[in-house]
Amino acid sequence: MSDATRIAENARRADIRNRWWLTAPALFILFVAAIGPLLVVLLYSFMLKGDFGDVKYGQFSLDGWFSVFFERDIFDDTVGIAEAHVSILWRSVKLSLITTLLTLFIGFPTAYYISIQEPRRRDLLVFMVTIPFWTNILIRTFAMQEVVRNEGVINTLLVWSGIVDRPIQIMYTDWAIFFGMVYVYLPLMVLPLYASMEKIDFRLVEAGYDLYAGRFQVLRRVIIPLVKPGIVAGSILVFIPSLGAYVTPRVLGGGKNLMLGNLIDLQFGQGKNWPLGSALSITLLVIVTVALLFYVRNASKSGGGHGH
Amino acid sequence: MASTANAIDARGVSKVFKGAGQDEVRALDNVSVTIRENEFFTLLGPSGCGKTTLLRLIAGFDFPTEGEILLHGENIALLPPYKRPVNTVFQNYALFPHMTVGQNIAFGLEMLGKPKDEIAARVSEMLKLVRMEELKDRRTSQISGGQQQRVALARALAPRPKVLLLDEPLSALDYKLRKDMQIELKRLQHDTGITFIFVTHDQEEALTMSDRIAVMSKGKILQVGSPHDIYVRPVDHFVANFIGETNFLKGKVISSKGGKATVELAPGGTLLADVPEAGLPKGEISLVVRPENATLVKPGKGDLSGTVETIVYFGTDTHVHLKLTDGTAFMVRQQNAAGSGVDVKTGDKAGIAIAAGTPRILMD
Amino acid sequence: MATERRKPFAIKAQPGFGLVAMLCFFMLYLPIAILVVYAFNAGENIALWEGFSLRWFQSAWANETVQEAAMRSLFLASVSATIATIVAGMAAIATTRTAPYRGLTFKYAMINQPLMVPEIVTAVSLLIVFSRFKVWTGYSGIGYLVLAHTAFCIPFAYLPIRARLENMDLTLERAAADLYATPWQAFKRVTLPLLVPGLVAGYMLAFVISLDDVVITEFVKSGGQETLPTYMLGQLRRAVSPEINAIATVFLALSVLLVTLFYFVNRKKN
Numbered sequence: 034m035s036d037a038t039r040i041a042e043n044a045r046r047a048d049i050r051n052r053w054w055l056t057a058p059a060l061f062i063l064f065v066a067a068i069g070p071l072l073v074v075l076l077y078s079f080m081l082k083g084d085f086g087d088v089k090y091g092q093f094s095l096d097g098w099f100s101v102f103f104e105r106d107i108f109d110d111t112v113g114i115a116e117a118h119v120s121i122l123w124r125s126v127k128l129s130l131i132t133t134l135l136t137l138f139i140g141f142p143t144a145y146y147i148s149i150q151e152p153r154r155r156d157l158l159v160f161m162v163t164i165p166f167w168t169n170i171l172i173r174t175f176a177m178q179e180v181v182r183n184e185g186v187i188n189t190l191l192v193w194s195g196i197v198d199r200p201i202q203i204m205y206t207d208w209a210i211f212f213g214m215v216y217v218y219l220p221l222m223v224l225p226l227y228a229s230m231e232k233i234d235f236r237l238v239e240a241g242y243d244l245y246a247g248r249f250q251v252l253r254r255v256i257i258p259l260v261k262p263g264i265v266a267g268s269i270l271v272f273i274p275s276l277g278a279y280v281t282p283r284v285l286g287g288g289k290n291l292m293l294g295n296l297i298d299l300q301f302g303q304g305k306n307w308p309l310g311s312a313l314s315i316t317l318l319v320i321v322t323v324a325l326l327f328y329v330r331n332a333s334k335s336g337g338g339h340g341h
Numbered sequence: 342m343a344s345t346a347n348a349i350d351a352r353g354v355s356k357v358f359k360g361a362g363q364d365e366v367r368a369l370d371n372v373s374v375t376i377r378e379n380e381f382f383t384l385l386g387p388s389g390c391g392k393t394t395l396l397r398l399i400a401g402f403d404f405p406t407e408g409e410i411l412l413h414g415e416n417i418a419l420l421p422p423y424k425r426p427v428n429t430v431f432q433n434y435a436l437f438p439h440m441t442v443g444q445n446i447a448f449g450l451e452m453l454g455k456p457k458d459e460i461a462a463r464v465s466e467m468l469k470l471v472r473m474e475e476l477k478d479r480r481t482s483q484i485s486g487g488q489q490q491r492v493a494l495a496r497a498l499a500p501r502p503k504v505l506l507l508d509e510p511l512s513a514l515d516y517k518l519r520k521d522m523q524i525e526l527k528r529l530q531h532d533t534g535i536t537f538i539f540v541t542h543d544q545e546e547a548l549t550m551s552d553r554i555a556v557m558s559k560g561k562i563l564q565v566g567s568p569h570d571i572y573v574r575p576v577d578h579f580v581a582n583f584i585g586e587t588n589f590l591k592g593k594v595i596s597s598k599g600g601k602a603t604v605e606l607a608p609g610g611t612l613l614a615d616v617p618e619a620g621l622p623k624g625e626i627s628l629v630v631r632p633e634n635a636t637l638v639k640p641g642k643g644d645l646s647g648t649v650e651t652i653v654y655f656g657t658d659t660h661v662h663l664k665l666t667d668g669t670a671f672m673v674r675q676q677n678a679a680g681s682g683v684d685v686k687t688g689d690k691a692g693i694a695i696a697a698g699t700p701r702i703l704m705d
Numbered sequence: 706m707a708t709e710r711r712k713p714f715a716i717k718a719q720p721g722f723g724l725v726a727m728l729c730f731f732m733l734y735l736p737i738a739i740l741v742v743y744a745f746n747a748g749e750n751i752a753l754w755e756g757f758s759l760r761w762f763q764s765a766w767a768n769e770t771v772q773e774a775a776m777r778s779l780f781l782a783s784v785s786a787t788i789a790t791i792v793a794g795m796a797a798i799a800t801t802r803t804a805p806y807r808g809l810t811f812k813y814a815m816i817n818q819p820l821m822v823p824e825i826v827t828a829v830s831l832l833i834v835f836s837r838f839k840v841w842t843g844y845s846g847i848g849y850l851v852l853a854h855t856a857f858c859i860p861f862a863y864l865p866i867r868a869r870l871e872n873m874d875l876t877l878e879r880a881a882a883d884l885y886a887t888p889w890q891a892f893k894r895v896t897l898p899l900l901v902p903g904l905v906a907g908y909m910l911a912f913v914i915s916l917d918d919v920v921i922t923e924f925v926k927s928g929g930q931e932t933l934p935t936y937m938l939g940q941l942r943r944a945v946s947p948e949i950n951a952i953a954t955v956f957l958a959l960s961v962l963l964v965t966l967f968y969f970v971n972r973k974k975n
Contacts, residue, residue, distance in 0.1 A: 431876050448886070
């Protein structure tokens with residue numbers, strides 16, 4: 034009678050084998066051009082830097098990791114904090130956090146407003162958020178440049194109205210980067226927020242009002258807890274790319290106000306310090322992974338509602 | 342060859358599903374059943390009783406852990422579904438959304454490699470059979486639920502299967518349509534002469550449509566018989582309770598002779614009841630009295646006495662719920678025809694007369 | 706009879722939210738609008754409006770470097786999206802509608818990995834590896850860009866295909882098998898036709914993602930392999946000419962077109 038069991042087991046094995054064959058091409062491409070290179074970066078972060086870029090193969094060294102946070106004085110060889118790196122790291126985290134908060138403050142009411150519209154208008158508004166979302170980040174950064182540059186809209190308006198007599202410098206400052214990032218990542222906040230607001234059961238809101246809650250109390254005690262997964266998702270979706278931002282600070286910061294992404298780039302370019310660049314990359318990756326793990330934990334905690 | 346061969350012969354069929362970790366679910370537990378040719382056979386039971394699992398084993402979507410399934414004497418238990426001359430009408434119809442009604446019906450015939458003109462002829466024949474001729478070129482999304490149901494039937498019947506399996510096909514339809522389709526299904530079964538195996542959890546549907554019914558619970562078949570058999574002679578508590586409304590009375594057998602036993606009832610009094618074919622169970626027994634076989638009489642008369650607790654009006658009849666002297670609940674169904682029944686109100690004492698020959702002792 | 710007419714209490718409304726939303730849309734579209742408007746400016750100064758003109762479109766069109774970069778971008782996007790859609794489609798079939806099996810989580814992680822790694826990290830990792838390859842093999846053609854683009858397009862192509870598969874009614878294939886279709890016939894006649902909208906959506910997403918990429922391309926490309934975005938990035942460092950506005954406008958129009966198409970493909974499937 035084990036015939037049936039045997040046949041079923043064989044069929045299951047064959048099925049799994051087929052499933053591996055079907056996935057093989059994708060896994061191969063991803064190994065060669067995604068995972069594999071990441072492992073190489075990890076390896077490179079532990080090697081001695083080459084004289085003209087690259088690394089000296091087979092020569093193990095912790096210099097790369099050491100110089101992420103510390104630097105040796107050229108004259109007396111004393112060890113000090115690598116202030117440049119630490120301040121860039123700090124700037125990156127700070128700008129990313131502020132960007133996340135501001136996009137949340139703008140994105141939350143926007144997403145909520147969209148979600149309470151009648152279907153046709155709602156679809157149109159979502160579509161209008163989707164368009165910038167899928168528009169090239171470079172183009173959007175460039176568009177922001179048109180706004181903040183000395184001859185740009187803001188300054189033209191300020192000068193024309195007589196508030197200032199000559200343009201204020203926004204371009205190539207942290208402000209420009211900040212404006213640019215909020216602008217570029219705003220859709221990333223609105224879309225996941227909308228996705229969870231769309232599912233709000235408004236009978237719960239009615240129940241809130243029925244039980245004597247005011248507008249603000251309903252918002253704070255009913256709506257916000259209900260859309261918490263969306264808030265977390267949106268925040269993570271904004272925070273992660275902000276932290277690794279490269280294009281926006283490069284264009285709007287003008288090479289002076291660096292963020293982590295540009296610092297990494299620098300090590301592979303002029304800096305010719307690939308181990309340091311690799312170590313910085315891994316550092317960035319670790320921060321991002323921690324943020325993602327936080328998200329996953331949060332999502333699985335609050336995602337209990339949709340069983341199978 | 343086998344002149345009166347059975348359509349389906351399931352022998353000692355078990356199906357074990359591996360759950361999480363060490364858990365095992367025995368969806369079917371050593372089930373044996375014989376389904377005759379040209380029969381409307383119903384598998385009836387609550388959800389999770391194994392009826393759908395048995396159907397899926399016959400269709401070939403799953404394979405039994407143990408046992409054989411014979412189709413006209415040939416073991417098909419391990420054949421893939423596309424090698425079995427058996428077709429299914431799915432619960433949600435599973436019509437191909439990218440094909441028209443006609444293409445759906447032609448699908449099975451195409452897969453069998455039938456010539457084009459034969460397919461065309463058979464498709465129109467099927468459309469005519471289910472009275473859908475004018476909808477041949479419609480998309481399946483453009484027709485109503487009842488029409489989808491007919492297309493699903495036509496599609497499954499088109500290859501002339503030896504057995505047609507129907508997995509709760511009427512559950513998605515509203516009441517009126519369901520009634521119409523019940524009649525339609527009976528007609529189709531009669532016209533085509535194909536064996537139908539019908540799965541449902543609706544006892545009324547099972548009683549009205551089937552030649553024979555198998556009542557299932559927890560992976561076992563409890564009783565197989567004609568609708569009348571099952572209703573009048575339920576073997577145990579589960580069957581009696583699942584089919585129709587029932588009163589249970591506890592008691593002790595005083596004497597038995599020739600298939601009848603005299604029972605001393607717990608609420609007092611004695612009754613003559615039928616003994617199950619398998620013999621009398623030991624110890625205290627239960628017997629079953631259908632509410633329509635009991636009538637209200639004057640207090641002190643009849644076989645039992647009790648107090649009226651609730652009266653529920655149902656149009657054609659009235660349900661009178663009583664509490665017997667020992668606390669047992671009992672329900673009497675009274676016809677509402679003019680002049681019939683005894684006028685009672687809540688709190689009244691009343692006697693209950695039970696029609697002779699109707700009480701039956703259960704096996705458990 | 707003081708029947709003061711009051712607005713009925715709106716259950717869903719929150720004060721000020723509409724205003725913020727309007728502000729948000731204004732913010733999203735103002736910079737783009739300015740960018741587009743100045744693409745049509747007759748003058749060189751991007752702050753002064755000197756009349757309507759298509760001269761910047763003409764000069765961009767006549768610019769051979771731009772033409773070449775545009776062609777390269779389109780080539781890269783179509784080849785990468787095609788490969789990505791095929792391999793992601795196969796992977797989606799292999800990773801959906803199954804009881805969990807050993808390695809399934811590994812596959813998910815592998816496929817989604819490019820979504821979780823910051824672009825700059827992927828970019829430098831590819832720079833390291835591919836610069837080695839270039840030395841070893843002596844080949845420095847566009848193959849590296851195709852490979853890199855395909856890799857990061859895979860998760861984008863995978864998502865809609867997988868979603869489509871998961872929403873597909875499993876009983877349809879069961880019904881096909883019941884009606885004598887062998888597994889291959891069932892796939893060809895039932896699964897594949899129903900999968901088409903997912904494949905189209907996946908292809909389009911992959912196409913847009915490839916077309917838009919600037920960071921990874923910037924690090925992987927060999928000399929003379931500018932794509933439109935890397936060309937623009939290079940130009941932005943110099944004095945900006947409205948020619949860039951013109952290019953950006955065309956690019957923008959293409960994105961809008963693709964998103965609109967995607968939107969309708971996705972809507973039709975319901």
